[in-house]
Amino acid sequence: MPELPEVETVRRTLKNFIIGKEITEIRVHYDKIVSGNTDTFVTALTGQTILDIDRVGKYLVFILDQDAFISHLRMEGKYNIVDASKPLSKHEHLTFVLSDGTELRYQDTRKFGRLALVNKESYRQDLPLCKLGPEPWDADPKAIYARIHQSNLPIKTLLLDQTIMTGIGNIYANEICFTLKINPTTPGKRVSKKRVVELIAVSKEILAQAIVQGGTTIHSFDANGITGLFQMQLQVHLQKVCPVCNGAVIKKMVRGRGTYYCPTCQKKKG
DNA sequence: CATTCGACCTGCTTGC
DNA sequence: TGCAAGCAGGTCGAAT
Structure with missing residues (x-):
């Protein structure tokens, strides 16, 4: 869906709800939504606390204790913050279970969006972000x-x-x-x-x-x-x-x- | 290297 | 009404 302004709005809004919370569990419901190895992604990020959300172009960058991950919404990606008791909806492909009983869920009807583990210290210099021109x-x-x-x-x-x-x-x-x-x-x-x-x-x-x-x-x-x-x-x-x-x-x-x-x-x- | 073209997906709208 | 084609706020990789 989004171009830069929408991604920035998502970033700002999301920050109000997830900063400081720990990811206690990650459930991937559609494997291809994660670029690279899904197990590596899940294992690395489980247990880390969300410290900040950055943005580079149309990419969101979630900054955690040790690592970071990028998320590109492509055409129809969006994030939901819901109570853990809420049933998974049809197009929610990935769930971050948070320490306060809520869940951050990535929803994407067309499944074009991708999440990927990146190096917290060098993500701007690494692929794919290093390819981007200036804003x-x-x-x-x-x-x-x-x-x-x-x-x-x-x-x-x-x-x-x-x-x-x-x-x-x-x-x-x-x-x-x-x-x-x-x-x-x-x-x-x-x-x-x-x-x-x-x-x-x-x-x-x-x-x-x-x-x-x-x-x-x-x-x-x-x-x-x-x-x-x-x-x-x-x-x-x-x-x-x-x-x-x-x-x-x-x-x-x-x-x-x-x-x-x-x-x-x-x-x-x- | 620059450019083209199809692929990736689902669902809504349009037209026959 | 039914169904197929076309299109949707994006990017990537293979082919040219």
Whole structure:
């Protein structure tokens, strides 16, 4: 489900409920949800206390006494905090039994998400996180421009490339292009330095705004779990009418991803 | 190396 | 109504 703002909202919300608690037992109900060896994961983490939750791009990083593990929610992953007596639901694939009688459960309808044991001291330098580019607020415009400028791929596709910048997903890629009035199919090569600077600035603004909205909308969790789902005002994504010119919004597939844009407002090629 | 394309999964919507 | 195809807020690995 999530792009960076949703993951950040999940991180903040989850922290209120699990910091300082010990994982007394781990039950894996769907083996493939854990990357690498499941027994190793379970054995290593059982008995450790959750000290903090970090985030790198769209990854959550749970910091424990001795180890850490990363969790990527992919399309539909979410966390539930429930009383231990609550029956396991169909799509809950992993349960962390906590020391206070609650359980942290990972739920994922499509089973795309993954959890993996990582080295607490070096996870940012290790795979897979070391592959990620900077988040927009840490991005060096020169470096980003260098990457974008050498590619013929559509700018929208490049925004989704987590090795260039991390955190942007399909929805925000569409929104960012709309805000900048840039045609999402514009080849990276044709995007000017100035436009790249603007692209980074807009990415920052939109993600930051989304985090604020997530923070104000989601104070806790409910039966739907901690999803970070929030109702941000979308300008083009899933829209039919352009809010600026009232013209029809177009939907087309760009490199396999649903892409929405206004053909009138987003004519600019760079 | 950069890029493409299918794979990974389930469920909801759409169209015949 | 029934059923198949298409699509969903993401990433990876194999092939080109």
